[in-house]
Amino acid sequence: MSHDNHDQSHSTSQVFSSTMKTFVLPVLVVVGLVAYIAASFRPQVVTTSNPNEAVEARIQKVGAVEIKDANRAARSGEEVFKAQCSTCHATGAAGSPKFGDAAAWGPRIAKGFDALMTSALKGKGNMGPQGGGNFEDYEVGRGVAYMANAAGAKFAEPKKPEAK
Ligand code: HEC
Structure with missing residues (x-):
């Protein structure tokens, strides 16, 4: 056992x-x-x-993007217009001068590019600063030139400033 x-x-x-x-x-x-x-x-x-x-x-979200990325491709006036300004200006909504409407744009164009640029950057009436967009200033300027030129102006599209 x-x-x-x-x-x-x-x-x-x-x-x-x-x-x-x-x-x-x-x-x-x-x-x-x-x-x-x-x-x-x-x-x-x-x-x-x-x-x-x-x-x-x-x-922070993975892959978060800095919106004002200095290295992203500069937008053309047409791109800025389509991305932001067309919301109102394509149809003349909110009392905005309509795209291509020479009569509506004429008196504004007469104020000169800088005055229009200031309005677009700071906002005017029913339009917020940059029309509510988030662009580089010169890109907004291109949008201004694009719209004004479509209504008879002959503004030059602002160039992208040299990198600092
Ligand atoms: C929310 C609607 C809206 C959007 C979006 C908008 N605008 Fe406007 N915009 C207006 C209105 C309304 C006026 C007329 C303002 C006034 O004279 O009281 C105006 C006027 C202007 C004028 C003439 C300003 C002047 O001094 O006579 C310019 C230039 C202009 N817009 C540029 C732009 C550009 C460039 C964009 C896009 C980046 C843009 N707008 C987007 C509503 C808009």
Whole structure:
């Protein structure tokens, strides 16, 4: 009986030890590897003096785009018009001078390009600054020239300023 008992306990410890080797150890190794790899993927800690900025930087959408990107292609007057100004000026909505309407544009064109440019940048009457758009100033100027020229003016499209 005692012999049997010894045998059984021996075999139990053998089973335990082989279980350790075949199952537990590999699992521990895998868990360790996963933890190691996961640690290397942890996002960089953003250090900045402003804690709110740090939070914003961390919760920023992936691939967020800076709208006024200096490197993006400059928009032409027509593109600015189609993207923004046409909302009102295509039809004369909100009391705006309609695209191509020489009678509506004539007295405005007579004020000169700079005056029109100022109105477009700062807003006038029912028109908000940049007509509600978010462009570089010279792009708004191109929109102004595009619309005014379509109604009889001969303004030159402003060039993109040299990079600072
Ligand atoms: C929300 C409608 C709206 C949008 C969008 C809009 N405009 Fe206007 N715009 C107006 C209205 C209304 C007027 C007439 C304002 C007045 O004389 O009181 C006007 C007038 C103008 C004038 C004549 C200003 C003057 O001094 O006589 C220019 C130039 C002009 N818009 C350019 C633009 C350009 C460029 C864009 C696009 C970037 C644009 N607008 C987008 C409504 C709009």
